[in-house]
Amino acid sequence: MENGYRTDPGDGADAAAEDSGRRTLPETAGQTSPDNPWPLHHFASILKNHIERAPETWIEGQLLEANVRNGHAYLTMRDVDVENSLSVTVWRSTMDRLETKPQVGARVVARIKPNLYLKTGRLSMNASDLRPVGLGDLLARLERLRQALGAEGLFDPGRKRPLPLLPQRIGLITGRDSDAEKDVIRNATLRWPGVEFEVRNTAVQGVNAVGEVMAALAELDGLPEVDVIVIARGGGALEDLLPFSSEELVRAVSAASTPVVSAIGHEADRPILDDVADVRASTPTDAAKRIVPDVAEERAGIAEARLRLDRAVYHLVEREGQRLEALRTRPVLADPEAMIESRAEDLARASDRNRAAARQAVDRAETDLRHLRAQVRQLSPQHTLDRGYAVVQIDPRGAAPAGVEPGDIVRDATTVPDGAGLLVRVAVGSLDATVTATHPSNT
Template sequence: MEQPPTAEEPRSMPATAAETTPENPWPLKHFAQILKAHVERAPETWIEGQLLEANIRNGHAYLTMRDVDVENSLSVTVWRSTLSRLDATPEVGSRVVAKVKPNLWLKTGRLSMNASDLRPVGLGDLLARLERLRQALGAEGLFDADRKQKLPLLPSRIGLITGRDSDAEKDVVRNATLRWPGVVFEIRNTAVQGVNAVGEVMAALAELDADPEVDVIVIARGGGALEDLLPFSSEELVRAVSQTTTPVVSAIGHEADRPILDDVADLRASTPTDAAKRIVPDVAEEKQGIAQARLRLNRAIEHLLDRESERVAALRTRPVLAAPESMLDSRREDLDRLVERSLSATRAALSRGEAEIRHLRAQVRSLSPQQTLDRGYAIVQVPDGSGRDAQSGDVVRDATSVPVGADLLVRVAHGSLDATVTATHGSNTDPHAEQTPPTQNQPGRTS
């Protein structure tokens, strides 16, 4: 282990903070001087906050400024020369902007801010700043109508974010219960102004949004000064409301108050009382509406029954219903006429058919061989095939086809007779020239 230097051996100071050791540290004065030089190299900066303390002693002002959104504060000193130039004396609770430069007081090691200028933030400045933020968020589409969610007709459970034991809470609960006695609330009490308001409201909003039984969330606060309502124009809170899946109702202040929360909420109520009237229906109005609907329905049914009764009565007076047999009689008469017409047509068709059959029969008879025989003609056949070219049963058409002496069968109109060929004649021979009449003792001959 390295021995510390003796009094005779002077110790060299480390050049940088990284070279310091437990055995060779920096003197506190040296470190404080380096730190003071480093702090004082920071440029002058304009900051904004709210005054928590304002002590004026010997012409100097010793202030404590706090951030308007979170619990961060700094000490600010306004020297007499600067304070004498200010238009107004700093007061606790006022919102100011200050041009400061950090300073480290070596004697106590206290870091403070020396202000070279201090200006109160007026109402016009706040409104202009809020309007710029409103326009920027609107340009992102956070206020678009298509992002708005529709509130349920009758929510089963209502989430309420408001101050503890506040008039806003009483107004919402009382008026909602009067309108619908069965309404159920899930209440979260938070700070509604000051530096803790934004964080607490956002935490309650996230908790209620995660609850599946909560159908709508109401953020309510009574009226107040513009500075008191600034948490409800916080960009963080506005963005948190825009991302909720549960419909959100904004009920902040009075009718004239309009924080940016009103623009991003799914429904803007002018007051907490107005919010209670818009999130639940009025049971008396609903009962009256049901009674009126039932009355209109009864009237409509009665009108329908009357109209249909009149139609039935009109139908019963018609002949077809007053004397339904008349319809059958007319149809029976039509059927009789059709049957008669069918019979007449059938008889006519049969008569025409009979006449045609008789005509055809006469034609057939006139063309039959028997009719020819009745007129005196005869049919000559070769009975045994004795002809030269004729077969047995053939009708003799050519005289040269039958030899002389051949036997023939002659059919006449009534019966038949046998004949023997004694001579034949050709088609060009005069049969009367060579014909020899038979004697009485000779059998008949044919040619």
């Protein structure tokens, strides 16, 4: 029974009679209706129990308000990236333990637990701890994020795109009427008067900076006439530059198809945007020098190139003229017939030497032939006959005696029988003879 409402239905007729005039309280919110609603305090109790079951949570934000009354602190914390705020209460017992008191504008982390005050129905966040985020903490967190993104390859030099030699239109993202915008446009125009800009003015610090810069980046990246995009800001404190280390913005720059130049004028603490951009400029003025060439330098370079080309052509013509003059003064070109005459004389001398050599060879051959002929004659049978010797043969014209053949040369007188016909050859002519007697050798 709760204030005339039953939380559980009764059993039987007695229970019905006992609860006459009282209605049953719905067990769940879905069972409520206009005719049978929950009492407000019942709903608030359930909601309070549900909320207070949430665990304590550490959150981070920037203090917009910090009112301290009777030792209690009533704070308003704002998200550092988006336009969200939350009221936080720090009771006196917690305030007494804090080393530093909350200051408006400070960046803090708080350990909170939600609480619903039933009397007024006010939802509050009670902080059991509150700590300022120092510069060292911010730098450490940025370094961890930088290392994590670097491990993914977002800073790989191979991903960085080269800037166009002469961009037709430059996209510029910067604060409205800022010095950074003036520096980029003025210096780029001085270097190249024909340069054109597509400017998008955005917040460059605070909770709206990340969203507005990302929106401007997406818009400029979608314009085909924009050849390069510059994100510029004229420096500032580390806290002011935190939007340019936002993970969302860094990933958006990495995914852009147009080359991006980071021109955040802060050398001491570089935002992560510098690492992911295709080109990092130390200042907006430096960005202007990087994205467009200097027309005066280009003209001077062209003049120098023309001068070098003129010198090269002059030296080439002079050198080739000297070569032609050297060729013209050579004897073969000064008197072309001299070479022919010289060669003709060489040919005549060679012909004379060949003829002389041929004659000498013929004479030597004739002499050798005479010597050989003489040797042959000395060794020939005729020469023997000329000396008075004769050659005796069995007469080849008649029948030869037994034991010899016609035409055989007689070397042994005993082999020729008496009466045999002989043919005797002398130096001149031959004689027929008949063997009348044979005489054996006496030796």
